Amino acid sequence: MRTLQAAMLPGAHEPFPISSSVSHALSADDEAMRRVAAGDSDALAALFDRHKVRLFGFICHLVNERALAEDLLGETFLRVHRSRAAYRVGSGFTAWLYTIARNLALGELRRRSSWLRFHRRFSRETSLVAEWGIESDGTEAWETGEQVRAALARLPEEQRSAIVLKEYLELDYAEIGRVLGCTEQAARARTYRARQALRVLLKDWWEG
Amino acid sequence: MRPVRLPFIRSRHEGASSCVELTTRRIWQRRDGELDVVESQALERHLSACSTCRREANLLAGITQAVRADPAPAVPLPSGPQAVAWLREEERRSATRSRGWLLAAPAMAASALAIWAVTANRETRLAPQLPLASAYQAPPSRTDLAAQPLLVVVDDERTGRQVMIAPPPQP
Numbered sequence: 001m002r003t004l005q006a007a008m009l010p011g012a013h014e015p016f017p018i019s020s021s022v023s024h025a026l027s028a029d030d031e032a033m034r035r036v037a038a039g040d041s042d043a044l045a046a047l048f049d050r051h052k053v054r055l056f057g058f059i060c061h062l063v064n065e066r067a068l069a070e071d072l073l074g075e076t077f078l079r080v081h082r083s084r085a086a087y088r089v090g091s092g093f094t095a096w097l098y099t100i101a102r103n104l105a106l107g108e109l110r111r112r113s114s115w116l117r118f119h120r121r122f123s124r125e126t127s128l129v130a131e132w133g134i135e136s137d138g139t140e141a142w143e144t145g146e147q148v149r150a151a152l153a154r155l156p157e158e159q160r161s162a163i164v165l166k167e168y169l170e171l172d173y174a175e176i177g178r179v180l181g182c183t184e185q186a187a188r189a190r191t192y193r194a195r196q197a198l199r200v201l202l203k204d205w206w207e208g
Numbered sequence: 209m210r211p212v213r214l215p216f217i218r219s220r221h222e223g224a225s226s227c228v229e230l231t232t233r234r235i236w237q238r239r240d241g242e243l244d245v246v247e248s249q250a251l252e253r254h255l256s257a258c259s260t261c262r263r264e265a266n267l268l269a270g271i272t273q274a275v276r277a278d279p280a281p282a283v284p285l286p287s288g289p290q291a292v293a294w295l296r297e298e299e300r301r302s303a304t305r306s307r308g309w310l311l312a313a314p315a316m317a318a319s320a321l322a323i324w325a326v327t328a329n330r331e332t333r334l335a336p337q338l339p340l341a342s343a344y345q346a347p348p349s350r351t352d353l354a355a356q357p358l359l360v361v362v363d364d365e366r367t368g369r370q371v372m373i374a375p376p377p378q379p
Contacts, residue, residue: 074295
């Protein structure tokens with residue numbers, strides 16, 4: 001492992017690790033993380049501005065609640081800031097960021113699962129439709145969106161994460177594998193299963 | 209379902225049992241950038257000819273479009289500088305909490321020690337005093353109990369009749 005000497009700016013608390021596969025040209029995110037580790041808050045602000053919309057969307061897909069997604073967005077960047085020394089340049093900032101967000105979201109879902117089980121026992125029909133705040137414009141596209149988001153909420157979390165990472169964030173399968181903690185092939189299989197499951201769930205509505 | 213006999217299908221059918229199934233696969237492959245130009249053109253030709261697959265393609269496009277839509281935040285998301293200010297505040301609060309705990313820890317330990325000392329002392333004072341060993345009297349043995357009668361018959365002077373009474377205690 002090499003260390004990036006240029007990153008040893010005043011205020012940096014430890015040598016910045018850099019993975020062996022990284023090229024000399026750092027990505028914008030890697031460069032920003034290098035500056036964040038050196039105590040540059042402007043770089044952290046730039047990272048937040050660059051990723052906040054998509055990260056919020058990803059978390060919203062996982063937890064189906066906007067207010068909670070907003071809280072988790074802040075928590076995610078708090079973790080990024082606290083773990084800035086642990087980030088390895090060249091290891092893929094996007095996958096690292098979404099792994100943190102997913103872990104936080106899953107932790108929150110686990111905490112809420114007992115309440116949900118209790119609620120479903122007494123509620124004949126629990127709405128799984130995501131509370132997304134997209135106002136109806138009466139078009140077919142809006143209705144399709146609502147149906148798809150409801151179907152998406154019914155998928156197992158691993159499949160839901162896989163298809164959101166693929167379709168919404170347009171990550172490649174290697175990156176999806178890193179976020180989900182599985183191989184590239186497994187990520188591909190989960191995405192395929194998710195697509196097929198969505199297709200099956202929506203087929204009757206689509207043909208009806 | 210119609211059998212697989214369509215021109216866009218390559219030599220191997222990949223286990224697909226219908227043109228819809230294979231079309232679905234091809235559409236996802238194209239979405240992932242894994243379909244070359246020739247295959248993509250073949251797919252388009254098939255879609256223009258097959259209404260079932262066209263409907264399927266519309267469904268898949270709807271799925272993709274819906275998943276790709278951005279949710280609207282309940283309140284506008286903060287700007288980068290606002291987020292950084294919040295992070296600093298959180299870090300400051302966290303540090304205060306940590307320092308507060310460190311300051312409180314010795315005081316809490318001292319309190320616990322004082323409570324323990326008072327409680328231990330009180331327990332010592334309130335504990336029943338055990339008799340000294342020299343003051344201990346052994347209970348009568350089984351042999352003594354067998355030798356001593358439980359009841360004795362005596363004459364009642366008042367009535368002139370015999371009555372049974374417990375024997376007087378022996379020294």
